[in-house]
Amino acid sequence: METIHTAGEVRLDWEGGEPIPDGAVVVAGDRVAAVGTFAEVRERFPRARVRRWPGVLGPALVHRGPVPDAPTPRERVHAVLKLGAVAVLEEYADLPGLRAAAGRTDVVVVASAAPPVVREAGRADLAVFAEDGVCVATVCAGRLVHRRH
Structure with missing residues (x-):
């Protein structure tokens, strides 16, 4: 639908x-x-x-800075979503748990980003x-x- x-x-x-x-x-x-x-x-x-x-x-948006702090990787990814971003720069998603949480929610981890x-x-x-x-x-x-x- x-x-x-x-x-x-x-x-x-x-x-x-x-x-x-x-x-x-x-x-x-x-x-x-x-x-x-x-x-x-x-x-x-x-x-x-x-x-x-x-x-x-x-x-x-692409979140271009450090992923906000939160108790769990899932909550950190949700904090990015609350800012209107669905992608984070690779350099700030360097922990395996954070990358896994991003993948589960379809948040993209990118090396660089065009507008x-x-x-x-x-x-x-x-x-x-x-x-x-x-x-x-x-x-x-x-x-x-x-x-x-």
Whole structure:
């Protein structure tokens, strides 16, 4: 089943590309099926579940610093997800337990990273940020893995 993630503004990248007002991203499995205005994608995917988010929806981030401290590797990975990131740099994921926890949640460990983008057929890694910059929700490989209450 597809899910439409929609917000008042969707960004395909965080590098200054033009935002899509009343935008939406359709997620099917672990992939992006479509991007456009909510009206456009709703017409193409009338049976999809809809998740409306406050804030700006865009690509999930790469966590570029040390993984936050927590009692267990799983909690450390979840702390990264709460920041809107679904990837960590290899140099900061150097412990086997941390890499295993990342793998179980589909968080990617990368040697280096290009700026993240949302594109059709790409992996469905999304994040929603409130006006104050706090992460509202994180989607990792198509799954909602963090939602601020």
